Amino acid sequence: MKRYDLIVVGAGPAGLSAAIEAARCGMKVAVFDENAKPGGQLFKQIHKFFGSKEHQAKIRGYKIGETLLAEADEAGVEVFLNATVAGIYLDKEVLVQIGEAMTHFKADTIIISTGAAENMVTFDGWTLPGVIGAGAAQTMMNLHGIKPGQRVLMLGSGNVGLVVSFQLMQAGCEVVALVDAAPRIGGYGVHAAKIARCGVPFYLSHTITKADGTDCVTGVTIAEFDEHFAPIPGTQKHFDVDTICLAVGLSPMSQLLKMAGCTMVDDPKRGGQVPLVSENGETSIPGLFAAGDVSGIEEASSAMIGGRMSGLAAAAYLGFLSESDKEKRLADLEVALNSLHQGMFAPGSKGKTVAKTDEGIAVSQSLLKKGYLEDTDLERFVHRSNQTDKNSGIHPVIECTQNIPCNPCQDACTKGCIKVGKTITALPQIDDASSCTGCGMCIAACSGQAIFLVDEDYAPGFASITLPYEFLPLPQKGEQGTALSRSGQPLGIAEIIDVRNAKAFDHTPLVTIKVPAGQAMTARFYQPTTQAMEQ
């Protein structure tokens, strides 16, 4: 029997983090993952992460995955790929399919970090080829370099639905609409705004009534639903699409824990069947831990901290870490985790309607229902927006209006223009006294792409707006296209006056457009002329 101090099942963010911590404590650690590539969902996450520096904020998911792998390697963790755990048996025995054979392993501690599976919804035609999970779309485009389809309708406005919609557009697909049965957008407003300004319409309180097609999807019909989930006559809308993408939540993939005999609970707040766990992820079976989405759906940043906590707890359980060191290090991690668990998207706020920000500002209803801020919202939120008398050249405009755990903008500005403060869910504030140099680091650092550099008097009668542009082809200086509003409406001609793509921006090129001065606070995106013609 091959024996390890710790066996980790699942090489995603939680599992790798757990393995690294445990191995650094001197444990002999094996990680099994059924996939050909480690990293779990991290390698499908091409957006920049939220959080603060300690959560690896503003780093793209796949880069975090690469870092974790390097760290695991350095710590001496043995990662087995294409290694499918068939079952967990008594005495912490794990049967693993590796290649064409089954191998028995035993461990003194086990950490299960198998992640989550996508939920599904049913509708007429949902089994047709072309109806896919959002995870499938991510896998196809970000791992295998293939478009899931040309014209896509997304169902689900949680962060997954929003992020994947944006990724679909980055991959060159057209997203025709984003639909959700809920009356409000579930994910971060900044994610929604990125999509809305590309012109994607949001349909809330809507759901799919039918997918058309014989051998594959050729179209989709949606309708608005009343409070009894009955379609309201006359609200049907039809779209010609070849792909319908479902992003309707995740469920913990906790079958292994159940098989192992852990006490399970059904907790809707954590996404379904989860093991009963202690603060550090220990289940009802001593020495068996759960970390990451398998013990409750959150995002990768929390999963990494949870993984580290269970790794340390496993080390302490076997005496590789003293109790006092364990307590100290867990306390630090607790603080890091708590900082993510603040604000209006905290696990405790799930399902609640938040009317005001922590600062007491009324939340934009337009953002929640249509995915973009109305001009009237700006006065409440956007600093300097109504201080045209004070404009003295270029300055950041931060359209970040919800309390999400994120603060890279603060560190990005070397001039100290931007302040978030200690609580990373606080809304960023702009310090008027500091002078913006227009370096653009704040734009590139903003995971929500919610920062713009505006110069109201770039030229007589013209303003310049610098915006993040993560699409191909990259516009060229001098070309002319269309300025789009926050809702993606064409405002008029925009000229590209600068394109910057520094390495420090990490694949977030900054495009500066010249628009009539009156559009300084309305133009937020650029559409090349060729694209407009294609449509």
Next chain:
Amino acid sequence: MKRISDHPILGEPEKGQLVSFFMDGKPMEGFAGEPIAVALKAAGVMVHRYTHKAHEPRGIFCAIGRCTDCVMIVDGVPNIRTCITPLVSGMRVQTQDGVTALEVSE
């Protein structure tokens, strides 16, 4: 074009060697090592199988080997999850009908 030749974040996708395989007897091309389903997708194949009871088409659904909707007959063996099975040069892939190969008129 279904394949992403250049990506704003990821750049050009890393691919293996271009190889040929057979789909219901017809020669097709794909990159060695990528999932069979990806090669089929690139070639425009949407239907992987027809169901046993209702003879309904199915294709890629979860793309991670979990839902088993994309199964096909590969080198004579049925129920192969094409979304996680790497393409190998010369592979014979067939549309599955229930648990057997779909009869294809040449």
Next chain:
Amino acid sequence: MKSINDRSRNIGSFVSQLDDTIIICRCEEITKGEIRQAIHDGMFTVNEIRRYLRAGMGLCQGQTCGKLVKYLIARELGVIPDQLDPATSRSPMRPVEMKVLGNEEVTHV
């Protein structure tokens, strides 16, 4: 006694619905109507629905439909889904060929 334990309790008679033809279990092609009918036949748990109809017994072993079936039962019985257990978890977690499953290192006693 908990609400679903008395199997003779009245949950009303089966009334067909427009969307009864929608597939719930993709692998075994079990429809919403079949599952609703089975609940009215007395199958009040996810395990019983599995065994009675094969919903969740196909190649994916209920990984896609498990939650859907649970919610259907809950709705039909008028209980909250958390009160229902999911199907029993069994190895192997993924389908595995007999030649592979049988190919393990054996230490003969």
Next chain:
Amino acid sequence: MSKHSDVIIIGGGIIGNATAYYLAKKGVSVTVLEASKDIGIGGSSRNGGGVRQSGRDTRELPLAMWGIKNLWPGLSEELGVDVEYTQKGNLRLGKTEAHQKILQGLTDKAVACGLDVRMINGDEIRAINPYLSDEVTCASWCPTDGHANPLTATLGYYKKARELGVRFITEAPCFELRKIKGAIRQVVTPDAIYEADKVLVAAGFDSRKILATVGIDVPMMPLKMECLVTEAEPPMFLQMLGTADADFYGHQSKHGSFVFGGSSGFEHLNKDNGTPISSSIGASCTCRGIIKYFPALVDAKIVRAWAGWLDDCADHVPVISPVEEVPGLYIACAFSGHGFGIAPAVGYNVAEMIADGHSTIDLSALRYDRFKPKQ
């Protein structure tokens, strides 16, 4: 709702459900108490589905033969559920001279009881089932044996009994039987005390604990067995299979899946965590066993393996019996891993025993007080 009925059946497995159904048909009011959350969660839904006569002890053979003749053929129609009864024979396979001897002994006894069963050689075996490997050299062949779907049969009886007004209560474990004035009267569960004139204990291995509360013992032990099931495969064969060594048994279901039971040799020693769980070696071992008999199945995928406890009797034969010492008490347990095939016949005859005081088949050889010490 009333806590009283004519008969209480302890155990919502196929024996309890079938008896409840046949009692209800006679107009008897019945309450079935099931300890777990699910109907048919024990051995009833964890067996290989054999409906066979060959290989059985002569004491239970008449019950098996009667059930196959009178009940199984019309069961799907009667229950309104497809129990997938398939009567295409049973091959009990052997590879060695020792196997041949075991099979010959069983065959001789069954023939003496009037069963159509005979020994056949390798060529005859492969004429019946061409997929069997050359290693198989002998078999007993009983053409009237077969198999059915234990899941739908168990739940079919439940469904039909429920339709006839039988009351089923789940999560109602019986922890005590109580006599009133010398006769059985009460069944105590955590939530309620149920009353009846007659009580049938059909609770698998739990029966022993329950019967002990009125001072009755059935010498049996829980024995863990493991099964596995493949993905659906194209139709290959219809026979029920077993082996002289009992290293595997099983069949291909109507749906196309193969259902196999097997043995790793450790079943009598297997531990568990309070619920019957698969061991880490069982499924692999069974796969190796099957491949030796069926090389064609090497690529078939196992989608699920499970374990279950059977109630293994001291003499491996069931106890089906009234308990005169405790008037009104009846026992149907200790089926020792071969109860499914005879379940309809048991239910029918026990219903007669309870309702009419006598049964069609003489069950006196299966009495609870048959166990005597060695001389």
